[in-house]
Amino acid sequence: MKSKKDLRLILVLSVVVHLVSSVPEVSPERCTIQEEYAVCILRPSSDKPSDINGTLYFAQKLVPGECKADFISIQVYIDNVPLNDGNHKHGLHIHEFGDVSNGCDSMGPxxxxxxxxxxxxxxxxxxxxxxxxxxxxxxxxTGRISVRIVDYMARLTGPESIIGRGIVLHANEDDLGVNKSDPESLKTGNAGARLACCVIARSPPIPDDKFTLYK
Structure with missing residues (x-):
């Protein structure tokens, strides 16, 4: 036969379990923030004809179990990047404008x-x-680029959204601004000419199998 003390403990535990189980879980259906997706169809700059082509997929998902946006995932698939230029690394940047009226130079800084x-x-x-x-x-x-980028600053929503802006593939490796005495390093990373570009456009949900580390 249980004592009064045991019965009180069982009652308290029952109340705690009820309170914990009654707390609603955060789910995408109850969250006002939605997952966002975008695509960017890469083409060579009109002033630098080439066979470069590719697609970039963007996904801004929610942090699991939380009502906030996770880091953006950018899957990069680019083919026919030149093999004879001595560069195996190329700067890839979001540019201010989604304008290709004068080739990739129209995309601004x-x-x-x-x-x-x-x-x-x-x-x-x-x-x-x-x-x-x-x-x-x-x-x-092969000249192919196939890689996933995870970035903590770029967003598909909000006042700094990258939707409608441009992506540019550059001819040279970006030095990442390490040369503090070189103004161009601090401005562009000396990434050089603009080989190809595209406009980031909002899209329907993109299947998870499009996003791989390498393929």
Whole structure:
């Protein structure tokens, strides 16, 4: 036969279990923030004809179990990047404008709404542009670029949304602004000419199998 003390403990535990189980879980259906997706169909710059082509997929999902946006995932698939230019790494950046009326040059400067200094993608917000995605590496035998980028600053929603802006693949490796005595390093990372570009456009949900580390 249970004592009064045991019965009181069982009652308290029952109340605790009831309270915990009655707390509503955060789910995408109850959250006002929605997952967002975008695509960008890469084409060569009109003033630098080539066979470069590709697609970039963007996904801004929710942090599991929380009502807030996770880091953005950007899947990069680019084919026919030149093999004979001596560069196997190429700067990839978000540019301010989604304008290709005069080739990739119409896309303006790197996207920098916070007036920061150019840097690497994992620099602090004061030491990089929102558009600083760093470098992508091509396969030295095929010229293909296939990689997933995870970025903590770029967003598909909000006042600094990258929807409608441009993506540019550059000819050279971005030095990530490490040369503090070189104004061009602090501005563009000496990433060089604009080989190809595209406009970031909102899209329907993109299947998870489009996002892989390498393929």
């Amino acid at each position: 790197y996207y920098n709404p916070r007036s920061a200094t150019h840097g690497g993608p994992w620099n602090s917000p004061n030491d990089r542009y929102v558009g600083d995605l760093g470098n992508v590496r091509q396969n030295p035998k």
